[in-house]
Amino acid sequence: MTLEQISGVRIPDSKIAREVTQLIRDTESDLLFHHSARVYVWGAMTGNRIGMNFDPELLYTAAMFHDLGLTARYENSQLRFEVDGANAARDFLRGHGISASDIETVWNAVALHTTPGIPEHMRPEIALVQAGAGMDVAGRGYDQFSDAQREAVLAAFPRETDFKQGIIDAFYRGMKHRPDSTFGTFNDDVLAFKDPHFRRIDMCSVILASSWDS
Numbered sequence: 763m764t765l766e767q768i769s770g771v772r773i774p775d776s777k778i779a780r781e782v783t784q785l786i787r788d789t790e791s792d793l794l795f796h797h798s799a800r801v802y803v804w805g806a807m808t809g810n811r812i813g814m815n816f817d818p819e820l821l822y823t824a825a826m827f828h829d830l831g832l833t834a835r836y837e838n839s840q841l842r843f844e845v846d847g848a849n850a851a852r853d854f855l856r857g858h859g860i861s862a863s864d865i866e867t868v869w870n871a872v873a874l875h876t877t878p879g880i881p882e883h884m885r886p887e888i889a890l891v892q893a894g895a896g897m898d899v900a901g902r903g904y905d906q907f908s909d910a911q912r913e914a915v916l917a918a919f920p921r922e923t924d925f926k927q928g929i930i931d932a933f934y935r936g937m938k939h940r941p942d943s944t945f946g947t948f949n950d951d952v953l954a955f956k957d958p959h960f961r962r963i964d965m966c967s968v969i970l971a972s973s974w975d976s
Contacts, residue, residue, distance in 0.1 A: 768910060771803055774819045778860075790830065791833075797929065799919040807907065808894065816886035823851060824851065828895060831843030831845070838939070840940045843949075844873045844874070844876055847873075848873035871890075874892065930956070931956075934952050934955075
């Protein structure tokens with residue numbers, strides 16, 4: 763049973779989508795590539811279920827770029843990995859004549875996918891990338907998908923036997939060289955989990971140590 767037979771979801775087959783697929787396939791590990799594809803499918807299924815009107819090509823592009831910043835090409839970056847991926851998506855789309863508005867949507871979808879409480883109030887593509895990532899990594903909304911839907915997605919884009927540990931390791935490899943970039947996100951949970959010497963930045967301490975007299 764195909765994804766399309768399950769819930770009307772298919773991978774976009776436009777020239778841009780095919781180029782996105784090839785770029786991410788050539789850059790990411792199997793784990794991240796399959797994860798990114800599943801993020802698109804979970805997001806598209808969610809959008810279909812709740813009646814969201816979204817652009818599949820924009821959603822697919824954002825989903826496929828959303829973890830690109832974790833790869834080795836950004837091993838010297840000090841930006842948040844989400845911003846690296848968002849910038850890469852923006853540069854790619856600019857080279858394909860995509861409108862500034864649509865580029866902004868994709869940029870926000872990638873940059874904000876680890877920032878809960880905000881994307882769900884923005885354009886559908888932005889909300890659905892976060893929803894898809896939350897489903898695939900943390901099982902958020904798991905019971906809103908049928909057994910048949912989950913099985914069809916995993917048949918198309920397999921989930922590694924030890925995906926849970928594997929994705930934590932991928933996050934750590936992509937962020938350990940830029941620990942300050944995790945401040946203000948839940949990404950610092952990954953560094954704290956993997957590195958016993960990591961110390962989180964405490965916002966209350968920052969406030970109390972500021973130059974203000976009171």
